[in-house]
Amino acid sequence: MTALSFKNRKLYLLSSIRRINLTNNNTTRCRTSPAPTLVFFTKGDVKLSTNDNLWFAEPLQLYYFPSGMHVEASIQSEEVDYYMLIIKPLTISRSNKQWFSDLSADAPSMLTAGRISxxxxxxxxxxxxxxxxxxxxxxxxxxxxxxxxxxxHFIEGQSLVQENTQPSDNGIELSIAYMQRHFHEKISRETLASIANLTPSSYCRSFKKAKGLAPTDYLNQIRIEQAKKQLASGHSIKEVAESVGYGNEYYLSRIFKKIAGIPPTLYVKRNCLRVAAASRFGFHDNLNSVGVRPVAMVDCYRHPGLQEADYERRLKTQLEELKIARPDLIIGDYSHLEHYEAFKRIAPTFILDFNLDWRVPHMKVAELVGREKEAQQTFNQLDKKITEARTRLDASANNKSVALLQIMHDHVMLQGTVNHPLNQLLYTELGLKPDKAAPINKMRLELFPQDVPKLTADHLWIRMYMDHTEVDQTFAKIRKLDFWNSIPAVQHNKIRFISNWLIMSWTPQGRNKIIDEVIELVAPDATSG
Structure with missing residues (x-):
């Protein structure tokens, strides 16, 4: 009797998954996929090329490379971070009531080489x-x-939704590759559209939808990045203007200032500028952390509760401080945008855009003063400290929950777990457990005292907005809530008043201090280890 036999049952096992962080050292990395591989980018930009295709990978993009595919990767940003997942495909068969497995080169059928939308x-x-x-x-x-x-299964369900958009995306990437090779030449919209196999108007719409910028603006960014490198190498502004495709120094200067924030004349001497900081988020600390001591530090933000007359006097005094300091450059945060014209009359001014990732403004500040390497070293040191702190907290916190309240003049803010550098630090990087009442998908809840939800935190951290009678009265109302005395933090004397962590979390120095204080509050025995 012939034994019953059947094959072609596929099983996909996890060979490995790694999280990889690389910095741009101007080298091209080559790799042949040892097995079916998924790569999910979380930070930075990378140019990926195979024999047949070219892609420009960005954060939150997924790529698949089958076994044996040769891939060249060139980092296009200061840093790149990604997950690399290697699949172990097996072919399962059964013969004579026994199961057999063999390694297979086959990958899941829904995966095609390249980007998976x-x-x-x-x-x-x-x-x-x-x-x-x-x-x-x-x-x-x-x-x-x-x-x-x-x-x-998730990828299969998701990728089918946008599968038909891939050819257009690839055309956009090919046009970008052309920009990068020919940035020094005159490039027409018609040429780029032809490369993408689209009409000029359709190309511009598709490009802006895919990249968030018009093709001309994207090309300008490529040219200015090249201009920065050449200026740093000692080339004159006139030479650079001609080299990157601009006809004259004036046009280069105008575009350069628009994109880089400062004119090329300042950029070439950015390592020795007299810099002033205008920030409510501690830009002076950002400067100090990369070895630049600001000549002046002002905060012209109008804080709640400050009377008009008091604010005007304070603003006048701070503007006078800037004039006396005679800076070559003023770096301000977005809360100082309304003062841009006043600042500009004192010195060239750059106002940074708002970004919830504190690393973005920190790196931009560093770039404006020529300290990118120092900023990266700061990130590396802080990441190491966070890793060590999390290990201590995981061993000592015993799944204890925390809640953070900020007491204002007439209301309370209960911090959530996302959309703020402090929330990111506490709940993602340090892995602390939020109180059940904390909003999971919000920055915070703003509540009147009587509307504060029932807290069950083991640790309650409170920041009083300022030393003011109305703030004290708001806190007194909270302590009269019915559930107050049942909170574990209250019962075990684990309430602590903290400094302004919300502002401190925007700078390396502040984050270092917060980490030290968190360990002291949650795992005091770990500080000696």
Missing amino acids: LRDTEQALLRFERLYEASRNSSDTGHLDLQLQEML
Whole structure:
């Protein structure tokens, strides 16, 4: 009797998942995929090329490279961070009531080489994060393989939604590759549209939808980045203008200042500028952390509760301080945009755009003063400290929850877990457990005292907005709430008044201090270890 035999049952197991961080050292990295590989980018820009295709990878993009594919990667930003997931495909067969498995080169059928467009990139990031953390903390390979299957099903459901947009996306990327090769030449919209196989008007619409910029603005950014490199190498502004495709120094200066924030005449001597900081977020600390001592530090933001007359006097005094300091450059945060014209009469001024990622303004400040390497060193040192702190907290916190309240004149702010550098530090980087009442998907809740939800935190951290009678009265109302005395933090004397962590979390120095204070509050025994 012939034995029953059947094949072609596919099983996909997790070979490995790594999180990789690289900095731009002007080298091209080459790699041949050892097995079917998924790469999910979380930070930075990378040019990826194979024999047949070219892609420009950005954060929250997913790529698939089958076994044996040769890939060249060139980092286009200061830093890149990504997850690399290697799949172990097996062919399962059964013969004579026995199961056999063999390694297979086949990958899941829904994966095609190159970029996989996803509808919900945030959910994709969450799945990569969970699988990565599980791989570090669990030895249960069966559980990891199940998580991989769930991820593949998710990708299959998501990628079909936008599958038909891939050819247009690739055309846009090809046009960008042309910009990067021919930035020093005159490039027409018609030429770029032809490369993308689109009409000029359709090309401009598609490009802006894909990149958030018009093609001309994108090309200007490429040219200015090249101009920066050449200026740093000692070339004259006139030479650079001709080299990067601008006809004269005036045009280069206008575009350069628009994109870089300062004119090229200041950029070439940015390492020795007299710099003033105008910020409510501690830009003077950002400067100090990269080795630049500001000649003046002002905060012209009108804080709540400050009377008009008092504010005008304070503003006049601070503007006078800037004049006396005679800076070559004023760096301001977005809360000082209304004072741009007044600042500009004192010195060239650059106002940074708002960004919830504190690293973005920090790196921009560093770039304006020629200290990018120092800023990266600061990031590396802080990341190391966070890793060490989290290890201590994981060992000592015992799943204790925390809540953070800011007491204002007539209301209360209960911090959430996202959309603020402090929330990111406490709940994502340090891994603290938020109170059940804390909003999971919001920066914070603003509440009247009587509307504060029932807290169950083991640690309650309170920031009093200022030393003012009305602030004290608001806090007194909270302490009269029915549930107040039932809060574990109240019962075990774990209420602590903190300094302004919300502002401190925007600078490296501030984040270092917050980490030290958190360890002292949550895991005091760990400080000696």
